[in-house]
Amino acid sequence: MLSSFQGKLARNGDERKPVICIEGNIASGKTTCLEFFSKTSDIEVLTEPVAKWRNVRGHNPLALMYQDPQRWGITLQTYVQLTMLDIHLSATSAPFRMMERSIFSAKYIFVENLFKSGKMPEVDYAVLSEWFDWITSNVSIPVDLIVYLQTSPQVCHERLKQRCREEEKVIPLEYLESIHQLYEDWLIKRTSFPLPAPVLVIPADHDLQKMLHQYEENRDKILAASQV
Ligand SMILES: Nc1ncnc2c1ncn2[C@@H]1O[C@H](COP(=O)(O)OP(=O)(O)O)[C@@H](O)[C@H]1O
Numbered sequence: 027m028l029s030s031f032q033g034k035l036a037r038n039g040d041e042r043k044p045v046i047c048i049e050g051n052i053a054s055g056k057t058t059c060l061e062f063f064s065k066t067s068d069i070e071v072l073t074e075p076v077a078k079w080r081n082v083r084g085h086n087p088l089a090l091m092y093q094d095p096q097r098w099g100i101t102l103q104t105y106v107q108l109t110m111l112d113i114h115l116s117a118t119s120a121p122f123r124m125m126e127r128s129i130f131s132a133k134y135i136f137v138e139n140l141f142k143s144g145k146m147p148e149v150d151y152a153v154l155s156e157w158f159d160w161i162t163s164n165v166s167i168p169v170d171l172i173v174y175l176q177t178s179p180q181v182c183h184e185r186l187k188q189r190c191r192e193e194e195k196v197i198p199l200e201y202l203e204s205i206h207q208l209y210e211d212w213l214i215k216r217t218s219f220p221l222p223a224p225v226l227v228i229p230a231d232h233d234l235q236k237m238l239h240q241y242e243e244n245r246d247k248i249l250a251a252s253q254v
């Protein structure tokens with residue numbers, strides 16, 4: 027249930043818990059990072075609902091988008107926006123919540139990439155932007171810290187091939203380069219879109235063992251920085 031809080035719709039009856047969003051390119055290691063933190067009892071981890079994006083009532087909008095972005099980009103991104111909003115508004119039992127990406131990166135990175143690369147008609151971009159602006163003006167979507175897993179597109183391309191998700195076999199290196207550039211403009215150069223929260227950058231090209239060590243080293247910093 028939603029109620030009104032400071033003029034915006036907000037989740038009812040929930041004590042406000044710190045929200046940490048893990049951001050990064052496709053196959054940068056976000057899920058692996060979340061798996062690591064899911065072993066900590068005081069953190070509730072919420073992964074991206076990719077299973078829903080691959081199967082909505084028997085349809086696979088993720089596969090359709092990669093096959094024909096001009097036609098199906100808006101279909102996927104409308105559904106991503108809805109499912110991410112649902113996650114932002116879901117109840118939390120643990121003291122901290124850590125989620126994979128956000129409604130903000132869905133718009134500022136993926137919708138933007140489709141539009142800028144000429145793969146989304148202007149009218150579709152306008153409709154998605156109207157929805158996004160309405161949601162963010164009328165719904166309270168608190169984010170307290172962004173953890174950016176900063177990778178090179180080449181490393182992501184290698185990890186993507188290794189993961190071997192069927193829909194993603196068509197993704198070329200150039201696609202990951204565009205997503206990387208948009209992330210860098212947003213979270214590092216800070217020249218594109220507003221930041222919903224402070225940013226902690228973790229270099230993430232390293233092997234798994236080193237990454238897990240870095241997560242352990244950053245655990246207290248992440249939890250402290252997310253407490254407002
Ligand atoms: N530091 C790492 N070094 C090598 N491979 C990794 C590393 N982190 C993750 N992987 C592998 O790369 C692939 C993508 O990682 P994943 O966590 O699913 O990325 P994301 O959730 O960002 O898409 C998976 O096969 C995963 O096992």
Ligand SMILES: Nc1ccn([C@H]2C[C@H](O)[C@@H](COP(=O)(O)O)O2)c(=O)n1
Nearest residue numbers: 051052053074076106131132136194
């Ligand atoms: N707004 C979004 C979010 C994600 N995707 C795609 C990109 C990947 O193919 C897949 C899941 O991403 P990952 O967690 O593996 O980085 O969904 C998209 O097209 N639009």
